[in-house]
Amino acid sequence: MKETISHIFLFIGLLFDLLGCIGLVRFPDVYLRLMAATKSVTLGTGLILLSVVIAGSAPVAAKAVLVLLFISVTSPTAAHALARASSVSDIKMWEGTVCDKFTEDRKRKTNEKT
């Protein structure tokens, strides 16, 4: 019973990983690729780690919870830093983008300084 639930979580996680990587290849823009890949790959790897927590013994489950904690804290932070760096280094958005408040705000601030 435990093994069946663990395998179900494992394969849902693998499906999310695969969809995230397809998004990384198919989307037209750095920001959209970051959006597609980071969220779904983090969720997919988190579900794979959850399957270890369900199936494994106590020390192994403790290590898996630790990895889950690290991943869920560090991955959004890294994604935020990369998106900010791309925006600051003037990488163009996709032409269908309708709203970019961060760049407007940054340009307004640099104009006020000079």
Place this chain on the structure above:
Amino acid sequence: MIIFGFIILIICSALCLYRIGRGPTASDRSVAIDILGIIVVAFCVLLYFKTGDGFYLIVAIAWALLSFIGALALAKFLEDKGFDE
């Protein structure tokens, strides 16, 4: 059963490597490297399922932290230089 999971993760890594090789700008490549780091953690978990050796989860902890530091360093570098290829 687990072999199927390995095949899916190898396809994921191949898609990330495609984006690293092809990506038009440097930040595309940085994003793909960050994602590849998380997929390596998933590889470590599948190796634990295959062998039953808890050592692989320690490797996963170290890899998650090092991948995070690498992504932050790349982001800082991009922000300072502003280069584009």
